[in-house]
Amino acid sequence: MKQKEQIRIASGQGYWGDLPQAPYWQASKGSIDYLVMDYLAEVTMSILQKQKSRDPKLGYAKDLLPVMEQVLPFIVEKNVRVITNGGGVNPQACRDAIFEIARRAGIKKLRIGVVYGDDIYGQIDDLLKRGHELRNLDTSAGLTTVRDRLQSANVYFGAFPIAEALEEGAQVVLTGRATDTGLTLAPMIHDFGWTENDFDRLAAGIVAGHILECGGQSTGGNFLKDWRSVPDLANIGFPIAEAQEDGTVYITKHKGTGGLVSVDTIKEQLLYEIGDPREYITPEVIADFTSIKLEQEGEDKVRVFDVKGRPPTNSYKVSAAYSDGYFAAGTLTYGWPDALEKAQAADRIMRRRLSDLGYRYDEFHTEYLGYNSCHGPLSPMPVEFNEVVLRVAVRGKDRDAVDAFGRQLVPLVLTGPPTVTGFGAGRPKPQEVVAYWPALISKAAVKPIVEVTELS
Amino acid sequence: MKRVQLVKLAHARSGDKGDASNIGLIALRPEYYAILREKVTTEAVKKHFTGICNGAVERYELPNLHALNFILHGALGGGGTVSLRNDAQGKTMSTALLRMEIEIPDNIEV
Numbered sequence: 329m330k331q332k333e334q335i336r337i338a339s340g341q342g343y344w345g346d347l348p349q350a351p352y353w354q355a356s357k358g359s360i361d362y363l364v365m366d367y368l369a370e371v372t373m374s375i376l377q378k379q380k381s382r383d384p385k386l387g388y389a390k391d392l393l394p395v396m397e398q399v400l401p402f403i404v405e406k407n408v409r410v411i412t413n414g415g416g417v418n419p420q421a422c423r424d425a426i427f428e429i430a431r432r433a434g435i436k437k438l439r440i441g442v443v444y445g446d447d448i449y450g451q452i453d454d455l456l457k458r459g460h461e462l463r464n465l466d467t468s469a470g471l472t473t474v475r476d477r478l479q480s481a482n483v484y485f486g487a488f489p490i491a492e493a494l495e496e497g498a499q500v501v502l503t504g505r506a507t508d509t510g511l512t513l514a515p516m517i518h519d520f521g522w523t524e525n526d527f528d529r530l531a532a533g534i535v536a537g538h539i540l541e542c543g544g545q546s547t548g549g550n551f552l553k554d555w556r557s558v559p560d561l562a563n564i565g566f567p568i569a570e571a572q573e574d575g576t577v578y579i580t581k582h583k584g585t586g587g588l589v590s591v592d593t594i595k596e597q598l599l600y601e602i603g604d605p606r607e608y609i610t611p612e613v614i615a616d617f618t619s620i621k622l623e624q625e626g627e628d629k630v631r632v633f634d635v636k637g638r639p640p641t642n643s644y645k646v647s648a649a650y651s652d653g654y655f656a657a658g659t660l661t662y663g664w665p666d667a668l669e670k671a672q673a674a675d676r677i678m679r680r681r682l683s684d685l686g687y688r689y690d691e692f693h694t695e696y697l698g699y700n701s702c703h704g705p706l707s708p709m710p711v712e713f714n715e716v717v718l719r720v721a722v723r724g725k726d727r728d729a730v731d732a733f734g735r736q737l738v739p740l741v742l743t744g745p746p747t748v749t750g751f752g753a754g755r756p757k758p759q760e761v762v763a764y765w766p767a768l769i770s771k772a773a774v775k776p777i778v779e780v781t782e783l784s
Numbered sequence: 785m786k787r788v789q790l791v792k793l794a795h796a797r798s799g800d801k802g803d804a805s806n807i808g809l810i811a812l813r814p815e816y817y818a819i820l821r822e823k824v825t826t827e828a829v830k831k832h833f834t835g836i837c838n839g840a841v842e843r844y845e846l847p848n849l850h851a852l853n854f855i856l857h858g859a860l861g862g863g864g865t866v867s868l869r870n871d872a873q874g875k876t877m878s879t880a881l882l883r884m885e886i887e888i889p890d891n892i893e894v
Binding site for chain 1: 801
């Protein structure tokens with residue numbers, strides 16, 4: 329087993345659609361050992377599942393391919409290893425597409441690992457039959473209630489299968505649904521030889537993963553405290569975790585990049601999207617966020633240490649998605665004077681016309697951008713508006729009703745209150761609502777599969 | 785006693801888990817943490833978010849970060865992909881909480 333003193337793990341992407349130049353920046357602006365990239369949001373899998381059903385060669389994050397083209401030289405020449413969940417519901421097809429890019433670039437040797445088995449969409453009926461109810465964690469309803477509208481179902485695997493692929497020499501590891509935190513923890517398990525019982529160390533790696541998983545959000549992006557003081561956000565450096573064998577992690581970024589790494593930027597990220605801080609549950613460990621200690625170690629460098637963890641639960645989390653009707657949303661801009669009053673009148677007229685036509689919705693939502701779309705009823709009324717954007721949205725099971733809503737919005741320009749503009753985007757069209765179904769499944773019911781392949 | 789807005793005492797970040805909004809509230813100075821702990825109770829937060837939060841409010845303490853974490857159930861109009869709101873993920877719920885006013889002793893500097 330190798331025993332490195334320190335490894336540098338760089339976050340290159342916090343979600344699908346994040347800053348496209350960030351992965352290349354991370355690979356090229358300084359030395360790193362690993363580049364980790366998160367591409368999957370909660371309902372991304374349903375989109376990928378649809379793409380795969382239309383074309384068996386699709387179903388992964390296609391945006392990953394140009395990124396791989398840019399970072400392949402660093403993989404081959406500088407031994408940078410890439411770990412990403414961009415494999416989606418078809419990591420094998422993603423691997424083949426990357427091999428193809430490598431071939432075109434004249435690369436002779438490349439090992440890619442895929443981790444799969446997380447996609448349980450095809451086995452749902454069998455699992456239900458075997459007594460796995462996959463009850464909704466929020467509502468307690470059984471999955472059978474939405475079975476006929478189900479679009480995807482995936483298990484969140486953790487770091488150990490990824491570490492296994494690294495152990496087998498994979499230079500690139502593509503997973504399906506893996507936890508964001510597992511992408512960062514895996515290299516630590518691999519390089520430091522951490523075992524399944526090293527709960528404090530595993531928890532330290534999970535905390536590092538939580539800090540890295542939203543990319544620039546820990547290095548000055550979306551930083552609320554004293555946000556004006558963050559230098560050069562145009563060249564923001566994404567976070568890098570310098571992990572030590574004992575579980576101490578230094579969070580930093582490449583020299584010469586913009587952004588900020590401070591105890592305060594790390595605190596804001598640590599508190600992002602967590603529940604009970606004493607129980608941050610992952611497949612490997614339950615991390616205790618109330619044990620985390622932070623210290624400013626130097627400029628743009630924070631030490632994260634003393635993290636405690638305890639044994640994990642017997643379940644994996646499942647993320648499923650199902651079709652739940654349609655929605656449409658549109659905007660119109662009303663100018664001074666009486667901008668808000670005009671927008672409110674337009675809303676009333678539109679609702680009246682739709683009601684007269686006999687259309688009904690599960691929800692009809694109106695808000696006024698510039699006035700209350702952020703803080704709703706907590707928004708104080710300003711003395712006077714220069715302009716207000718009326719934003720209306722509907723949701724319902726009847727696609728025709730949602731379509732009719734779209735057809736009633738733009739006509740307000742010539743048949744409603746005066747001085748209105750901003751209708752350039754045209755008629756809002758009905759879009760499918762894909763609802764999220766969180767559940768748990770026994771770890772005994774599903775097994776991750778690791779497959780490492782050499783370019784041939 | 786004097787009334788101050790939380791924006792003078794804390795910074796914050798918010799995100800979503802389904803239809804629940806999570807708001808992390810961090811003391812701007814370590815000495816403010818005890819005040820936040822005493823004054824920004826689940827009841828006070830629930831009342832502040834009248835008309836927005838339709839469910840229960842949970843609060844967790846992180847003394848190591850001088851921070852509190854709030855979970856506001858039923859606060860995002862159905863959550864992520866179902867919500868019709870402009871801010872479906874509650875990204876600005878952080879500053880909505882910072883609008884809240886609390887009473888603090890006159891001798892505390894803000």
